[in-house]
Amino acid sequence: MAEKKQISLTIDDLAVKVPEGSTIMDAADTIGVQIPRLCYHPHLSILGACRVCLVEVEGLRNPVASCAYPVEEGMKVRTSSTLLRRLRRDVVELILDNHPQECQTCERNCNCELQKYAFELGIRDRLFQGERKRYKKDLSSPAVSRDLEKCILCGRCVRVCAEVQGVYNLSQHRRGFHIEVSPAHQGNMLNSVCVQCGQCANVCPTAAIVEHNDTEAVFAALADPAKHVVVQTAPSIRAAIGEGFGYEPGAPATGRMVTALRLMGFEKVFDTNFGADLTIVEEAHEFMRRLRNNDRLPLLTSCSPGWIKFLEHFYPELIPYASTCRSPMTMLSVLMKTVYAEKTGLDAKNIYVVAVMPCTAKKFEAKRPEHYTPFGAPYTDAVLTTRELIWMMKCYGMDFRHLQDSDFDNPLGVSTGAADIFGTTGGVMEAALRTAYEKITGKLCENLNFFEVRGVEGVKESAVMIDGKIINVAVSNGLQNAKNLLDKVARREKQYHLIEVMACVGGCIGGGGQPYPPPGMHIMDAGLLKMRAKALYTIDSQKKLRKSHENPYIIKLYEKFLGEPNGHRAHELLHTHYEPKFPRGIR
Amino acid sequence: MSPKTADTHVALATGGLPEHIVEFIEQTRSLPHPESYLIAVMQLLQKHFGYLPAKTLDAVSQRMQIPSAKVTGVATFYHFFTFVPKGKHTISVCLGTACYVKGAGILVDRLKEMLDVEVGNTTKDSLFTLEVARCVGACALAPVVIVDDKVHANVRPDELIKILSKYGYKAK
Numbered sequence: 001m002a003e004k005k006q007i008s009l010t011i012d013d014l015a016v017k018v019p020e021g022s023t024i025m026d027a028a029d030t031i032g033v034q035i036p037r038l039c040y041h042p043h044l045s046i047l048g049a050c051r052v053c054l055v056e057v058e059g060l061r062n063p064v065a066s067c068a069y070p071v072e073e074g075m076k077v078r079t080s081s082t083l084l085r086r087l088r089r090d091v092v093e094l095i096l097d098n099h100p101q102e103c104q105t106c107e108r109n110c111n112c113e114l115q116k117y118a119f120e121l122g123i124r125d126r127l128f129q130g131e132r133k134r135y136k137k138d139l140s141s142p143a144v145s146r147d148l149e150k151c152i153l154c155g156r157c158v159r160v161c162a163e164v165q166g167v168y169n170l171s172q173h174r175r176g177f178h179i180e181v182s183p184a185h186q187g188n189m190l191n192s193v194c195v196q197c198g199q200c201a202n203v204c205p206t207a208a209i210v211e212h213n214d215t216e217a218v219f220a221a222l223a224d225p226a227k228h229v230v231v232q233t234a235p236s237i238r239a240a241i242g243e244g245f246g247y248e249p250g251a252p253a254t255g256r257m258v259t260a261l262r263l264m265g266f267e268k269v270f271d272t273n274f275g276a277d278l279t280i281v282e283e284a285h286e287f288m289r290r291l292r293n294n295d296r297l298p299l300l301t302s303c304s305p306g307w308i309k310f311l312e313h314f315y316p317e318l319i320p321y322a323s324t325c326r327s328p329m330t331m332l333s334v335l336m337k338t339v340y341a342e343k344t345g346l347d348a349k350n351i352y353v354v355a356v357m358p359c360t361a362k363k364f365e366a367k368r369p370e371h372y373t374p375f376g377a378p379y380t381d382a383v384l385t386t387r388e389l390i391w392m393m394k395c396y397g398m399d400f401r402h403l404q405d406s407d408f409d410n411p412l413g414v415s416t417g418a419a420d421i422f423g424t425t426g427g428v429m430e431a432a433l434r435t436a437y438e439k440i441t442g443k444l445c446e447n448l449n450f451f452e453v454r455g456v457e458g459v460k461e462s463a464v465m466i467d468g469k470i471i472n473v474a475v476s477n478g479l480q481n482a483k484n485l486l487d488k489v490a491r492r493e494k495q496y497h498l499i500e501v502m503a504c505v506g507g508c509i510g511g512g513g514q515p516y517p518p519p520g521m522h523i524m525d526a527g528l529l530k531m532r533a534k535a536l537y538t539i540d541s542q543k544k545l546r547k548s549h550e551n552p553y554i555i556k557l558y559e560k561f562l563g564e565p566n567g568h569r570a571h572e573l574l575h576t577h578y579e580p581k582f583p584r585g586i587r
Numbered sequence: 588m589s590p591k592t593a594d595t596h597v598a599l600a601t602g603g604l605p606e607h608i609v610e611f612i613e614q615t616r617s618l619p620h621p622e623s624y625l626i627a628v629m630q631l632l633q634k635h636f637g638y639l640p641a642k643t644l645d646a647v648s649q650r651m652q653i654p655s656a657k658v659t660g661v662a663t664f665y666h667f668f669t670f671v672p673k674g675k676h677t678i679s680v681c682l683g684t685a686c687y688v689k690g691a692g693i694l695v696d697r698l699k700e701m702l703d704v705e706v707g708n709t710t711k712d713s714l715f716t717l718e719v720a721r722c723v724g725a726c727a728l729a730p731v732v733i734v735d736d737k738v739h740a741n742v743r744p745d746e747l748i749k750i751l752s753k754y755g756y757k758a759k
């Protein structure tokens with residue numbers, strides 16, 4: 001590809017060279033000048049709605065929105081002046097005029113982009129009190145809550161849902177002062193095509209969309225002496241939780257996290273990784289059976305609950321191709337309320353399972369009737385996002401940085417490296433290939449690193465030779481990418497054998513419940529995702545056991561409780577079913 | 588499946604749309620930017636039903652392959668579109684400047700009282716829908732009240748009962 005023409009300009013008298021087609025904001029970013037921005041997001045289309053990013057360009061009569069204005073040769077840009085400071089301050093003041101004045105009691109207190117700019121732009125007085133918007137909160141969904149009173153109409157959620165996730169559940173409705181961002185028919189987040197992935201909450205600059213709050217339920221359970229409260233943490237939590245306490249993304253924090261959870265009062269700290277290892281064993285056997293019988297290929301992975309709901313709304317005809325395996329979280333919860341209960345002599349009704357997930361859709365998954373016990377309680381009683389857990393730890397006054405390391409409890413805390421990489425796009429595929437290769441060929445899989453499926457690209461394809469047969473595999477993250485891939489499958493353009501789909505960009509490490517990015521980074525930032533992914537690949541490479549089927553406790557579990565992988569008992573406990581959902585999504 | 592989604596299911600199976608609108612949509616398929624006919628389709632729908640029934644909007648979304656949120660987003664943007672069934676007769680009071688200074692505001696208040704509805708709503712017996720208009724261009728006749736297609740000129744508040752009784756209004 002030919003290099004793009006370079007454009008020279010000056011920003012605040014500093015010379016800059018950027019490729020043609022860049023915007024003034026892009027150019028300023030390269031030299032460390034952060035122009036304020038609210039509606040802009042580097043992964044989304046340009047809207048130019050908020051007007052906070054105004055800059056002056058010599059020769060132009062009026063200030064322009066730097067996020068939308070392309071650079072020109074010899075352009076002279078000024079990003080700060082008395083006029084610009086006043087204009088930006090006025091813009092934010094006008095937004096505040098009909099915004100609730102409740103920062104101290106808001107979920108995004110100290111973590112809000114609007115609040116940040118109100119401070120940085122020097123708003124110290126409230127001169128006007130505009131008419132307030134009045135809406136009821138939308139608490140319909142167990143995953144994401146909406147508070148339209150806090151919405152500043154930046155449109156990021158609308159764009160991430162439509163452009164990155166291909167769901168298009170949200171749109172602006174009505175006009176003028178009455179504009180509101182809502183699902184179709186100004187309905188709620190539950191009875192809509194919403195896949196509950198939480199990316200809208202991730203990109204929201206305020207608290208207009210946040211995860212459904214489950215912290216109170218967990219506090220209450222922890223305080224209840226009749227309850228035996230156990231916790232499991234997903235692979236991607238360990239790669240991100242440190243960020244909540246000032247660590248760089250990807251800094252190792254597993255040991256401290258486990259200690260913190262014990263201090264919070266959880267009886268046992270288990271690892272969703274164990275569920276991941278179990279998932280791989282089940283899924284690999286399911287794959288082998290289908291491959292042998294040439295039945296319903298490609299096999300579509302089923303760990304990502306946002307993806308599963310997407311499948312049910314958007315590609316119902318492909319449901320038979322999806323793996324029937326429950327997700328690692330639910331598998332582990334099932335084990336806790338069956339095998340663990342049996343082993344410890346506890347009544348399953350008194351076991352309260354908390355799952356810490358990078359994901360809002362897991363909150364929805366936990367409430368699906370398919371994942372309820374025969375006695376009518378959910379297998380997973382409460383799901384906390386990484387953000388919620390960080391807040392709870394702070395609420396306990398925990399000095400995370402000075403905690404000692406400790407290990408997960410046995411045996412549901414023991415896992416192989418294959419499970420750790422579940423947290424990143426391509427990880428499930430790689431873990432599945434390691435096990436499938438050995439199970440199919442009966443030979444040792446010597447090269448454990450399948451580099452072709454690593455990396456944060458949207459779609460990765462590879463062909464793996466197993467037992468003289470070419471296995472076509474594909475990995476996608478971000479549901480718009482999944483659409484492109486699935487359309488190929490639906491049109492039978494290429495015969496794939498195994499496809500991993502993760503709803504969120506980067507996989508679980510970029511999930512809808514992960515910490516808001518540190519300064520200078522943004523949601524879906526490739527740099528941020530790579531740092532979190534690296535943490536997981538490092539853990540994997542340092543483990544002795546790196547193939548799920550070698551997990552000694554998994555082997556024992558099958559011997560003592562489950563019988564054969566995909567066998568009768570395993571099917572009963574570890575598998576599920578899906579059904580077409582309405583309203584039907586538009587592809 | 589909730590009753591609402593079951594409804595949608597039926598609407599999808601039957602199409603839920605009148606034949607001439609289905610035909611119209613099919614014709615747009617071969618044209619450039621077929622999605623740009625969304626407003627035209629909704630105008631046809633409103634002409635047919637008198638309003639935009641929710642399930643027909645879902646059917647439009649499916650048939651035109653435009654996300655449902657976008658369809659209702661566009662529909663709610665325009666005041667022209669309405670989402671509740673209209674009454675048998677539509678009363679429109681002109682609130683343009685001339686009519687207003689000649690007492691149209693009093694007419695609206697009186698009508699609200701007589702019909703027990705707010706502006707934009709329909710009476711419980713589905714006989715009348717009360718609306719307001721911004722200048723109908725007949726200022727010499729101010730204040731003007733239009734019922735269906737008939738223009739009533741120089742209306743005084745005490746004439747309203749007589750006018751509406753022609754359309755079946757019975758005073759309480």
